[in-house]
Amino acid sequence: MDSTVRAEIVLVDDEDMVITSVRAFLEMETEHNVHGFTNPNDAIAHLETHPVDVVVSDYLMPQMNGIQLLARSKALQPEAARVLLTGHADKQSAIVAINQVGLYQYLEKPWDNNQLLLVVQSAIERTQLFRSLQTKIAELEAAHGNMADIRAKLIKAFL
Amino acid sequence: MSSDCPSTASGPRVRTAEELRAEVANLEGRLAEADKMALLGRLIASVVHEINTPIGSVFSNNQVAAKGLETLSRMLEEPAPPPKAQQIVKTLRSLSDVDRMACERISALIRSVRNFSRGDGERPAKAALQDVLANSIKLAETSFRNRIAIEAQLGPAECECYPSAMGQVFLNILVNAGQAIENDGRIQVKLAVEDGWAHAAITDNGQGIRPENCGCIFKEGFTTKPMGEGTGLGLSIARRIVEEKHQGRIWFESTVGVGTTFHVSVPVAGPVVKGEA
Ligand SMILES: Nc1ncnc2c1ncn2[C@@H]1O[C@H](COP(=O)(O)OP(=O)(O)OP(=O)(O)O)[C@@H](O)[C@H]1O
Ligand SMILES: [Mg+2]
Numbered sequence: 040m041d042s043t044v045r046a047e048i049v050l051v052d053d054e055d056m057v058i059t060s061v062r063a064f065l066e067m068e069t070e071h072n073v074h075g076f077t078n079p080n081d082a083i084a085h086l087e088t089h090p091v092d093v094v095v096s097d098y099l100m101p102q103m104n105g106i107q108l109l110a111r112s113k114a115l116q117p118e119a120a121r122v123l124l125t126g127h128a129d130k131q132s133a134i135v136a137i138n139q140v141g142l143y144q145y146l147e148k149p150w151d152n153n154q155l156l157l158v159v160q161s162a163i164e165r166t167q168l169f170r171s172l173q174t175k176i177a178e179l180e181a182a183h184g185n186m187a188d189i190r191a192k193l194i195k196a197f198l
Numbered sequence: 199m200s201s202d203c204p205s206t207a208s209g210p211r212v213r214t215a216e217e218l219r220a221e222v223a224n225l226e227g228r229l230a231e232a233d234k235m236a237l238l239g240r241l242i243a244s245v246v247h248e249i250n251t252p253i254g255s256v257f258s259n260n261q262v263a264a265k266g267l268e269t270l271s272r273m274l275e276e277p278a279p280p281p282k283a284q285q286i287v288k289t290l291r292s293l294s295d296v297d298r299m300a301c302e303r304i305s306a307l308i309r310s311v312r313n314f315s316r317g318d319g320e321r322p323a324k325a326a327l328q329d330v331l332a333n334s335i336k337l338a339e340t341s342f343r344n345r346i347a348i349e350a351q352l353g354p355a356e357c358e359c360y361p362s363a364m365g366q367v368f369l370n371i372l373v374n375a376g377q378a379i380e381n382d383g384r385i386q387v388k389l390a391v392e393d394g395w396a397h398a399a400i401t402d403n404g405q406g407i408r409p410e411n412c413g414c415i416f417k418e419g420f421t422t423k424p425m426g427e428g429t430g431l432g433l434s435i436a437r438r439i440v441e442e443k444h445q446g447r448i449w450f451e452s453t454v455g456v457g458t459t460f461h462v463s464v465p466v467a468g469p470v471v472k473g474e475a
Contacts, residue, residue, distance in 0.1 A: 148250050
C-alpha cells in the first residue's frame with residue numbers, strides 16, 4: 040500500500056513507554072498521525088469526535104480492558120479497524136473476545152515492529168477501501184435510486 | 199546437628215531429644231525454603247510478563263534509532279538539512295529517555311527477585327524492614343498487574359531480624375490478599391515502629407475469611423484454594439518465621455465480604471538469643 044497516504048491511528052496503552060516507542064516507530068516509517076492515549080476514556084472521547092482508520096489497544100489497563108475499549112470503538116466507528124495488543128498470559132481472553140468486537144488482528148507483546156507495521160497498514164487499507172466504496176455507493180444511489188441492498192451486503196461483508 | 203550419622207551397620211541408634219529437635223528444625227528450614235521457591239516460581243511468570251513491556255520498547259527503539267540515524271546521515275549530505283532532521287533528533291532523544299527508564303525498570307525487577315532469593319545468615323542482622331516490605335510489594339505487584347491498587351505507607355523500621363525470612367512472610371500475606379480479591383480491589387500496607395516493635399498491617403478488601411475457617415488458616419496444609427493454586431503452607435510458615443524465629447506476633451481481623459487485615463509485629467531489638475538473655 041502507498042505509505043504516503045495519511046491515516047489516523049489511535050493507540051491506547053497504559054504504559055507511556057509503549058506509546059512513545061510505537062509512535063516513534065510509526066512516525067519514522069509512515070506519514071500517519073498517531074494519537075496516543077494512556078487512559079482509554081480519553082481515547083473514547085477522541086473517537087467520539089474524530090474519524091479514525093485504526094485503533095490499536097493494549098489488553099490489560101486499569102480503567103477498562105482492551106476488549107471493552109474496542110467494543111466502544113466499534114459502536115462509535117464500526118469501520119475503524121480494531122487491533123488488540125496482548126501479553127502472552129492474556130492470549131486466551133483475547134481469543135475468546137475476537138468475535139465479540141470483530142477484531143481485525145491481535146498482536147502479542149513484546150510486539151514485532153515489522154508485523155505491527157504490516158497489520159496497521161493493511162488495516163488502514165481496508166478501512167479506507169470500505170469508506171471509499173461507501174462514498175461510491177452513496178453517489179450511485181443519488182444517481183440510480185435504491186442501492187440499500189448493496190450497501191447492506193457491503194456492511195455485512197466488512198464489519 | 200551432630201556429624202555422626204546413625205550407621206546402618208550398627209543398627210538404628212536411639213536419638214537424643216537434642217538431635218531430634220535439631221532434625222525438626224532442619225526439616226522446618228527446608229520446608230520454609232521450599233515455600234519460598236514455590237512463591238518465586240509462581241511469581242516468575244508475572245515477573246517475565248512485567249519485563250516484556252520494557253524489553254519490547256527497547257527492541258523497538260533500537261530499530262527506530264538505527265533507521266533514524268541512517269536517515270540523518272543521508273540528510274547531512276545535503277547542503278541544508280531539511281526540517282525533518284530536527285524532528286528525528288527530537289524523536290531519538292525521547293527514545294533514549296525511554297530506554298533508560300526501561301532498563302531501570304528491568305534492573306529493579308531483577309534486583310527484587312535477587313533480594314528475595316537471598317538467604318539469611320545464622321543470626322539476625324540489622325535490616326531496614328521498610329525496604330524488605332517494599333521489595334515484597336514490588337514482587338507481589340507484578341502478579342496483580344493493574345487489577346489491584348496498592349497504597350503503602352512505610353515508615354522507617356530498622357530491625358534486628360532475618361530479612362529474607364521476613365520478606366517471605368510479607369510476600370505470603372500479600373499474595374493471599376491478592377488472591378482474596380476477585381476482580382478489582384485495593385491493598386493497604388502500613389509499617390511503623392511503636393514501643394520497640396515494628397508493626398506491619400496489610401489490609402485487603404477481598405472476600406474475607408469465613409468464621410468457621412478462622413481457627414484453621416495457620417494450620418499446615420489448610421487451604422480453601424483449588425488444587426494447583428494453594429498448598430496451605432504459606433501462613434503456617436509465616437507464623438513459624440514470625441513467632442519462633444523472631445519472637446514476634448502474627449494475627450488477623452476479617453469480615454466476610456469486607457476484607458481482611460493481617461498484622462505482623464516483631465521486636466526491633468531482635469529475638470532474645472538463648473544463653474544471652
Ligand atoms: N487475605 C485473605 N483473605 C481471605 N482468606 C485468606 C487470606 N489469607 C489467607 N486466607 C485463607 O487462609 C488459607 C490459608 O492460607 P495459606 O497462605 O496458609 O495457604 P494458601 O494461600 O491456601 O496456599 P499457599 O500459600 O501454600 O499457596 C487460604 O486458603 C485462605 O482460605
Ligand atoms: Mg498463601
